[in-house]
Amino acid sequence: MRELSSESSPKDAKALTKVELMDQRIVSTEQIDGPAICAVIREVYGLDLSKAPLLDKNFAERVVVAFPGASDLSAAAVDLYIAENRKPSTGAEVRAVLNHIFGTNLEGISQLHERRISLYSKDQWIVQNQKDLFIVHTGKNDIDVKVIPTPYFIEKTGKKQLPEELQQALDNLGFTYDEKIGAYYYANPSGQSVPDQFKRQTMGAIHQTIQASYTEL
Incomplete structure (x- = not known):
């Protein structure tokens, strides 16, 4: 090269x-x-x-x-x-x-670096920055996904749960709160990788919440 x-x-x-x-x-x-x-x-x-x-x-x-x-x-x-x-x-x-x-989706990953969203996928951190606000954690083959706040978000807001507006947005996408893992969770019922459109909608909901309420953190 x-x-x-x-x-x-x-x-x-x-x-x-x-x-x-x-x-x-x-x-x-x-x-x-x-x-x-x-x-x-x-x-x-x-x-x-x-x-x-x-x-x-x-x-x-x-x-x-x-x-x-x-x-x-x-x-x-x-x-x-x-x-x-x-x-x-x-x-x-x-x-x-x-x-x-x-x-x-490398184009989507590139955008996350600017959106303060951490991503763990393929058994490794794909995007992780110190001042990120939320974590998207996908399971094997991207069949399931969970969303949690970062330690930085918890420290700065005192909230251990996702903001209510984000909870509602994720509910609308089919996520539910799983008490066992302490996170909003979605598993594709087909057993296949969640489609790109669903990934974009999830990231979009998180980004919209950040833009609306947390840009100053």
């Missing part, structure tokens, strides 16, 4: 969004394949795709057959997908491939 020249970096790297930085890294990558793509995601997002299960079980079986003994099945999965379809050439195309294979 080549280093970006000053001519190809019109904005300081610290000022770039994750999506913009990823786009630059993909453009500067000589060989776009599974290992290179996984390396870019690890560099830009701090996300280890080897911990992300494949959404399609049949595809996962084909990966194992096509790459027996592979040390990194996530990179192998990307290579097989490219071989069966076509090679992505832009950051947007790479993000679409990864969302299809792993259910990883």
Whole structure:
């Protein structure tokens, strides 16, 4: 992977969004394949795709057959997908491939860094900042999700529960309060990963609550 020249970096790297930085890294990558793509995601997002299960079980079986003994099945999965379809050439195309294979919405993740929402998914922290206000915690394969306040929110507000307006918004989406885990919780009754639209609605409800009442925290 080549280093970006000053001519190809019109904005300081610290000022770039994750999506913009990823786009630059993909453009500067000589060989776009599974290992290179996984390396870019690890560099830009701090996300280890080897911990992300494949959404399609049949595809996962084909990966194992096509790459027996592979040390990194996530990179192998990307290579097989490219071989069966076509090679992505832009950051947007790479993000679409990864969302299809792993259910990883990198554009949404990029937005969370600015929205003060922590996200735990794929057995790792995807987004976590010291002054985030709420945590979205997804289970295996994103089948279920819970929402809780962060320690920072509890410290600053004295509230150990979600704000009532957020509780109502989550109720409207199908969440219920689970006393055993002490969180608002939703599990997809189909047993499949919750759809992207539901994820966007959940994040949108949390963001709206923050914008309405908690921007000064």
